[in-house]
Amino acid sequence: xxxxxKMLAVFLLTALALPAQAAxxxxxxxxxxxxxxxxxxxxxxxxxxxxxxLQDPHHVQARPSxxxxxxxxxxxxxxxxxxxxGWLPLILHESANPVIAADRPGYFEAAHYVQMLEVPxxxxxxxxxxxxxxxxxxxxxxxxxxxxxQALAARLSELDPAxxxxxxxxxxxxxxxxQAALKRWEIQAAPLRGxxxxxxxxxxxxxxxxxxxxxxAELEAKPGMEPSAAHLAQVLSQLQxxxxxxxxxxxxxxxxxxxxxxxxxxxxxxxxxxxxxxxxAAKDLYGLFDDTIAxxxxxxK
Amino acid sequence: xxxxxxxxxxxxxxLSAHAADETELQAIxxxxxxxxxxxxxxxxxxxxxxxxxHSEAGANAxxxxxxxxxxxxxxxxxxxxxxxxxxxxxxxxxxxxxxxxSLKESELGISASIDPQFSGVATIALAPEGGxxxxxxxxxxxALGNGLNLKMGRYxxxxxxxxxxxxxxxxxxxxxxxxxxxxxxxxxxxxxxxxWLAPTDTFVELGAELGRGRxxxxxxxxxxxGAGAETLFVHVGDDIGISSSWRAGFSLHQTHxxxxxxxxxxxxxxxxxxxxxxxxxxxxxxxxxxVWKYAPDGNxxxxxxKLQGExxxxxxxxxxxxxxxxxxxxxxxxxxxxxxVQGVYQFMPNWRTGVRYDQxxxxxxxxxxxxxxxxxxxxxxxxxxYTLMFDYSPSEFSRLRLQLAQDKSRADLVDNQIFLQYVMxxxxxxxxxx
Numbered sequence: 001x002x003x004x005x006k007m008l009a010v011f012l013l014t015a016l017a018l019p020a021q022a023a024x025x026x027x028x029x030x031x032x033x034x035x036x037x038x039x040x041x042x043x044x045x046x047x048x049x050x051x052x053x054l055q056d057p058h059h060v061q062a063r064p065s066x067x068x069x070x071x072x073x074x075x076x077x078x079x080x081x082x083x084x085x086g087w088l089p090l091i092l093h094e095s096a097n098p099v100i101a102a103d104r105p106g107y108f109e110a111a112h113y114v115q116m117l118e119v120p121x122x123x124x125x126x127x128x129x130x131x132x133x134x135x136x137x138x139x140x141x142x143x144x145x146x147x148x149x150q151a152l153a154a155r156l157s158e159l160d161p162a163x164x165x166x167x168x169x170x171x172x173x174x175x176x177x178x179q180a181a182l183k184r185w186e187i188q189a190a191p192l193r194g195x196x197x198x199x200x201x202x203x204x205x206x207x208x209x210x211x212x213x214x215x216x217a218e219l220e221a222k223p224g225m226e227p228s229a230a231h232l233a234q235v236l237s238q239l240q241x242x243x244x245x246x247x248x249x250x251x252x253x254x255x256x257x258x259x260x261x262x263x264x265x266x267x268x269x270x271x272x273x274x275x276x277x278x279x280x281a282a283k284d285l286y287g288l289f290d291d292t293i294a295x296x297x298x299x300x301k
Numbered sequence: 302x303x304x305x306x307x308x309x310x311x312x313x314x315x316l317s318a319h320a321a322d323e324t325e326l327q328a329i330x331x332x333x334x335x336x337x338x339x340x341x342x343x344x345x346x347x348x349x350x351x352x353x354x355h356s357e358a359g360a361n362a363x364x365x366x367x368x369x370x371x372x373x374x375x376x377x378x379x380x381x382x383x384x385x386x387x388x389x390x391x392x393x394x395x396x397x398x399x400x401x402x403s404l405k406e407s408e409l410g411i412s413a414s415i416d417p418q419f420s421g422v423a424t425i426a427l428a429p430e431g432g433x434x435x436x437x438x439x440x441x442x443x444a445l446g447n448g449l450n451l452k453m454g455r456y457x458x459x460x461x462x463x464x465x466x467x468x469x470x471x472x473x474x475x476x477x478x479x480x481x482x483x484x485x486x487x488x489x490x491x492x493x494x495x496x497w498l499a500p501t502d503t504f505v506e507l508g509a510e511l512g513r514g515r516x517x518x519x520x521x522x523x524x525x526x527g528a529g530a531e532t533l534f535v536h537v538g539d540d541i542g543i544s545s546s547w548r549a550g551f552s553l554h555q556t557h558x559x560x561x562x563x564x565x566x567x568x569x570x571x572x573x574x575x576x577x578x579x580x581x582x583x584x585x586x587x588x589x590x591x592v593w594k595y596a597p598d599g600n601x602x603x604x605x606x607k608l609q610g611e612x613x614x615x616x617x618x619x620x621x622x623x624x625x626x627x628x629x630x631x632x633x634x635x636x637x638x639x640x641x642v643q644g645v646y647q648f649m650p651n652w653r654t655g656v657r658y659d660q661x662x663x664x665x666x667x668x669x670x671x672x673x674x675x676x677x678x679x680x681x682x683x684x685x686x687y688t689l690m691f692d693y694s695p696s697e698f699s700r701l702r703l704q705l706a707q708d709k710s711r712a713d714l715v716d717n718q719i720f721l722q723y724v725m726x727x728x729x730x731x732x733x734x735x
Contacts, residue, residue, distance in 0.1 A: 052543060054598040059697075061594075061601070061733045063546045064504030064538025071448055071498050086697075086733040093420075096498055098444045103417070125698060125727070225696060226650045254603045254650055 024160050027070050027100070029078035029088065030057055031276040032139040033110060035285045037077055039174045040153050044163050048073070053278030054252045057083055058129065058224065062090040070095035073106070075159055077152065080109025081116065083136035105158050111136060113151045114144040117205040129224025139275060141206035142182055142289050149174055181286055186211075189293045191300060196242065198235065198267075200227065200249035200258050203274070211296070216244045219257045227257035239265045246299035250274035270299040365413030366729035370469045372405040377719040386482060386710035388637070388663020388680035391563040391578065393485035393517050397475060398718070404429035405722075408436065408469065410729070418444050424467070436467075436489070448498035455515075458488040459496070459508055460534045460552035461611050462590040470734065472607075472645045473690050474704050474722045478659040479639030483586065483613050485517035488554070490530060504538040504548070518584040518615070519556040530556035538735075543599045548735060549591040556584050558619070568623070568675055576626070578676075580633065582619010588612060594735070603650055610642035621668070623675045631669025633676070638662045643688075651694050659686040661710065684710035699725045 024045040028034030034049035041047070048069045051060050057079070060066075070076065070091050078084050092100060092107075100106040116134030123132055138144050153171035157164035193212035197204075202223040208215055217238055221231040239261075246268040249258045255271065262269035272292050273282035281291035376398055385394040397405070407427040414420045424437040439454030457465045463480060464487055476486045492512030499505035514529020515521045522529050531554070538548030558580055565575040589612050596605035614636065621633035639662065645655035666678040686709060692702040701723050708716040 052599060055600045056602045059602050059733070061735045063540065063594075063735050064536070064548050065502075065540040065546060067498065068502055068504035068539070072500050082730075085730050090732040090734065093441075093443065093450070094498070096445060096448045096450045096496075098446045101443065125696075129696070252598075252600050252602065 024156065025072055025074045027073035027076045029076065029084050030139070032285065032288070033077040033079070035276040035288075036145060036149060036152060037075075037156075039285065040149060040167055040170045041156055042166075042170060044160065044166060045156075053250075053273055053275035053282070056250075056252050058086065060084070060087045062087045062094065066091050067094045070100065071097050073097065073100050075106050075108060075155065076100045077108045077110070079136050079138065080111035081133035081136035081138070082131040083111075105155060108152060108155050110144075110148045110152075111138055113147045114138050114141075117209060118202075126222075128220070128222025135202065135205050137203040138206055140204060140292070141210040142178075142185060143210060144206065145178060145285065146175060149178070181289070185289050185293055189296070192293075192296055195246075195300065196244045198239075198244045198247040198261065200247065200253055203250060204248060207292070211293075213296075216242050219247070219261065226254075232257060232261055236261060236264055243267075246270050246296070248272060248296075248299075251278035268299040268301070270295050272296075365411045368410040368726055368728035368731065370408035370410070370467075370724065370726050372407070372469065372722065372724045373403065374399070374405060374474060375402050375721040376400050378716065379718070380708075380711070380714050380716040382716075384711050384714065385565075386478060386661055386663075386684040387682040387712040388684070389482045389661065390566040390575065391561075391580065392482040392637075395481060395485055397486075398720075406468070408467065412729075414443065415440065418442060448500060450496045450498075452494040452496075453492075455489060455491045456494060458490060458510055458512075458532055458554075459494065459536075460488065460510075460532050460550075460554055461588055461613070462548070462550060462592050462609060463611065464488055466734065469724045469726060470731075472643065472653075472655050473657055473688055474702060474720050477611070477639075477641035477643075477657065478661050478684065478686055478710055479611065479613050479641055482661060483518075483615060483637075483639060487516075488532075489516045490519070490532075491515050492528065492530075502539075504536070506536040508532075508534045508536075514556045518558060518561075518586070518617075520558045520561050522557070522559055530554065540599075544597060545593065545595050546599075546735070547591065547593045550589065552586075552588045552590070554584075554586040554588075558582060558584055558617070562625070567677060569677055570675065572624075576624040579622040579625060579628075580617065580619060581622075582617055582633070584615060584617050586613055586615040588614070592735075601647070603647075605647045607645045608642070609644075610640065612638065612640040614638040621672060621676060623672050629672055629675060631671040633666060633668055633672070635664045635666035637664045645690075653690075653692050653694070655688075655690040655692075657686075657688040657690070659688070659710070660684070680712070682712040686710055697731075698727065699723070 024041060026037050026045045026047045028037055028047055028049045030051055031049050031053050034047050037045060037047050050066050051057055078088060111133060119134035120130045149171060153167045156167045189211045194214055196214045196216045198217050198219065199215055200219045202218050207213065217235045219227040219232060219235060221228060244267060247258045247262050248270050251271055251274050258269040272295055273279040273288055276282055276284060276288050279291050282288040378398055378400055382396045382398045409425045409427065412422040419440050420443050421440045422437060425433050426436040427433045435455060437456055439452050439456045441452045442450060445451060459465050464484065480486055490510065490512030492510055494508060494510045496506055496508040510532035511528040512530045513521060519530045534550060534552040536548055536550040540546045561580045562577060564577045566578045567575050592607065592609040594607045616636045618634045620630055622628045622630040639660065641657060641659045643655060643657035645653055647653045661684040663680045668676045668678045686706060688704060688706040690702060690704045692700050694700040704720040706718040708718060
């Protein structure tokens, strides 16, 4: 009996001690932030990514698995700017984990650290799915990762001060290699500057601002509304005055509207990875932009 | 701001250091070093504290999030919907159908954080004929932690799967027959709900509710200080690969009914228009529920499929007073059950179709001998219903629906129903509940 109790006590103590020793538990809303956290935290964190690049981040449901994973998270890393408004607040509440409440250091919104584009001057649902804080698809301007990485590394150090030196070294290494990659991408993408493009969803202002692409029209009459036949016909006739080189969509989007217009306008339909994992080549953050630029360049042909 | 302050201080210090001997200079250097250190710390702090810099108006700063649901129907019904399902004359029959054009309840929702510890939600139902009722009004904890959530007030019970969902989130314009007869469409109670989420990768949630017993099958007793109804539930869920996810649950509910009066109850004497009966006794219900959702690659925007079903079984045990006009009281015990299964398929963006099958079993009642010649113990009929639905949602805030049903819940009555419905929400963005 006595030994049993002792064993039980030892078991309980180890069970209790384990979480303290284990890596920082990170819940990333989108794959790009999971990948960035991986770059900065390496093996010091255990990262769960809630969505994949093949899922529309606006339309995720608060699935039981997500609530369960958020229960023990010490840090959630999300885009913010209302991208996850339909599901994240519910997950935060249902997981009953105040460590990741919106006012705590365990809650990180990447959109706070970059210059937001397309901040609407009026808020009306008649304008479609617009976000009060601006367009939330910030992950497509590679330059945005530098300030976000800096803020995220600071947050990691705050939550896990024992490894602060580690995170700061990783940040330095990441920033250096990212800056080198930015130079490379900007040179590669030079032919894209000034090129007119069509987009299926209003998801590319950051990519366009970075690479100098010129957006001619959107296939969705209003953001978030499925492209209608009437609107597609209108875009097609608009292309006669204002030709575009290609039509861009995210890997998670229905290919039909893009393909419809591409066939009729004799332009390329380009599916972009949109996030890490959106294509086979977009294995990590570097792959995401290598592949995005390669696909855009191929779209010019 | 802090930088200027440091510079200012740094400039001031040399001014006062007119008698600059070695030790004083050293002290000044130390002071400057300290200030620089503090500046550095302050700068990192600023980098950490984002929310306050960019004021993101969460739900309109301090104003609560407000939403309004608007809904209306056109109905074409063959038979009188007020006739209850066979064998369920002592159960609610709140069908909500009306012929021709009609406005449904408008639902006003208000929610906000109360303070760092609590948040509050109120849902006011505005009846089309005028008047309003409090559908939900509860406060819930936000900072208990350890997977615990406590709710107080009036809420929809978390038993089953459909019970917590508000009418605008239903996949059909009406509830399954088992919900209509067993829970008066939705079990709502005034009380306390405590939920605990296990710290596991698989979703395991345990919950208990203590309530007044306000909603059917409770009888809202005002003569007792104790709880009028108790509910226990467990929900388990997870993903299967990237494309599928599921949740299953088991629920128990018990209450005590006191003088639950039912009118127009058929009897063995075939009294025209039936009689009024009164039941007093225990009501114990158990139920199982499951939902399985599939979307290719987990991406619900283009196509997705949802399969769900629930089964409830209830035993009522007590005494029945037959015909209140000339009362005869004796023991009464019956076990009834009901289930439904439904599938909803989004075959292209914005468009969905769904089918549902409903079935009830009124059971075989054990009627005390003095009432054996009065009370019908076995109706020898299985109520069923088939429902087919199509809906179109131009955005996630609007939905237009066509529903066709063949209702065979009443013996010898086959009712073919057609409904058209709109359900729209304005204001705050609703939650994407699983």
